[in-house]
Amino acid sequence: MRATLIHLMEQLLWFTEVVRNPVFVQGSELGKVEDVVIRLEESAYPVLTGFLVSVNDTSIFVSSDKLSVLSEESIATDQALAEFTPFERRPQEILIERDLLDHHLIWAKSKLRPRLVKAKDVGFYRDTATWKAVSIDVATAHRSRWLKAKRTSDGHSQVDWLDLVPLVGHVPTARKRLELRSIRKLHPAQLADLLEEASEVEGQEILGALQADPEFEADVVEELAPARQRDAIRHxxxxxxxxxxxxxxxxxxxxxxxxxxxxxxxxxxxxxxxxxxxxxxxxxxYHPESAGGLMTTDVICFSPTTTIAEACEKLRGREALPHNLWSMFVTDRDGHLLGQVAISALISADPSDSLGSHATTEPPVVRPDSDLSEVAVLMADYNLAALAVVDESGVLLGAVTVDDVLPRTIAPGWRRRQEALSE
Known part of the structure; x- marks a missing residue:
């Protein structure tokens, strides 16, 4: 159905066209639609299972199995009066108005920037005998640029349900929590942006999914602003x-x-x-804003006589490599810095060459008490992605990497990129 959904837009029945409509049983009005019940499915469109109907201040459930009419004007059912029961949530069921509308969903398909969007309406399509929720009318700032949603003649901006990930952790019976694989393809910085926009409950749901991969979760937390980091670990x-x-x-x-x-x-x-x-x-x-406070101690060091082939083999044999590995360092047996080698040099160098022969001797360095401005200027002057930090005797202590300098040198509020990117 996904491939043909764009052609079905005018055939959709919208939630807002159904809610508050009368429900008839054997020609008599039973009550009015209070909400619509759908059952969440794994990697498939949710199924419309029935309606919450208000009857004399009581909410009863009208099953979709025995519908004889479902239109913009009214709903009719062949269900016997004796079969109606008070509404009780069943596993994986959620209510459109109560649980979904005005709640956030993750729109992750955009190659520009994933976003949190709010559901304003839900479109249903009849697939043989079953009605399914196939489209969502979304609301978000700068919608036309980011979402590329399909706009119909009646003003709806539609996004395919399967391109959205609903955050329904607030629904006890949903039994469908956000799964890591739903968001695993996103970059940690993109997920950090989503967490910045999310409410505390939504944020905890996203973080809960990330716990399935501790290393990936750590990458995301590293990208968060300090206040959001504290929120992430509060509980x-x-x-x-x-x-x-x-x-x-x-x-x-x-x-x-x-x-x-x-x-x-x-x-x-x-x-x-x-x-x-x-x-x-x-x-x-070290002071947090000094070179010592900014540096990482997870650096790769080799002796000058190590060959390119040997270095590559040792790198491949490591259980994990630093995610910001742009340079390696050449040191003597006592740890004194002798030179710096860009990772790019490994690509073009002869495997039998020594690292020492490709190292930049006397590379720029800073002391651990150097301040942020000195670090930033030196990295900019020498176009460095990593700057060595050494003690007074020249022993390598660590390196400051560009990803730790940039957040501290650009304008406050940089994490809130929505406004900046939308201008």
Whole structure:
């Protein structure tokens, strides 16, 4: 049906055309439609299962199985009066007006920027004997640029249901929580943007899905603004926060740790597994806005005699590589910095060449107490993606990477890119 949905736009029956309409049983009006019930399906269009009908201040359920008429004017059913029962939610069922309208959905298909949108209406199409929710009228700022939604003659802006991911964690019986695979293709920064727009309940639903992949979750949390980072861990135990910090880059982990109340920092730090705790402890000695506070200690170092082939083999053999690996460093056996090698050099170099022969000797460096402005200017002057941080004797301590400098040097509020990108 997806391929032909664009041709079915004028045949859709909209929720707003049905709600408040009269429902007839054997020619007599039973009551009026209060809401529409749909059953969520896995990777398929939801099925219309019935209607919530208001009868004498009681909500009863009218099943879709015995409908004889469903139109913009009225609804009629062959269901016997004795078969009507008070409405009770069943597994995977949600109500259109109560649970979906004016709630957020993730519109993730856009290659420009995924967005949170609000459902304003739902369009139904009759597929043989079953009515299915196939389209959603969405509302969002700058809709025409971002959504590329199909606009019909009656003013609806339609998005295919299968291109949207509803956030229904607030519905106890929905039994359909946001799954990681629904959002896994999004970049961590894109998910951070969604979390910035989401309510606290919606944010917890998104974060709940991310917990299935701790490393990916850490990447997303690293992209969040400080206030949202605190929201992300507010309801977690110290042990859970410690595990999250262990998956984050040490410098980002320190930033999050320092954002916690003083009385909680020690217990959270104690919960960080020992291998990850040591670099965090080391960075805590530096001012957060200094080179030492900004640097990551997760750097790749080789001796100058290591060949390109040997270096590549060792990199492939590592369990994980730094996500911001742009450069490697050449050091002596005591850790003194001898040079810096761009990763791009590995591509064109002869595999038998030594790293030392391709290293930039005497690369720009900063001391751990250098301030942010010095770091930023030096990186800009030398077009560096990574800047070495050394102690007074020239021992390599770590590196400041461009992804940690940029957020601190551009205008406040940069995370709220919706306004900037829409102008």
């Amino acid at each position: 977690r135990t110290d042990d859970e926060v410690g595990e999250l910090l262990s998956e984050m880059e040490p410098d980002d982990a320190v930033d999050l740790l320092l954002s916690l109340d003083q009385e909680r920092r020690e217990s959270v730090l104690a919960a960080v597994p020992a291998p990850a705790r040591e670099p965090i402890n080391r960075l805590l000695h």
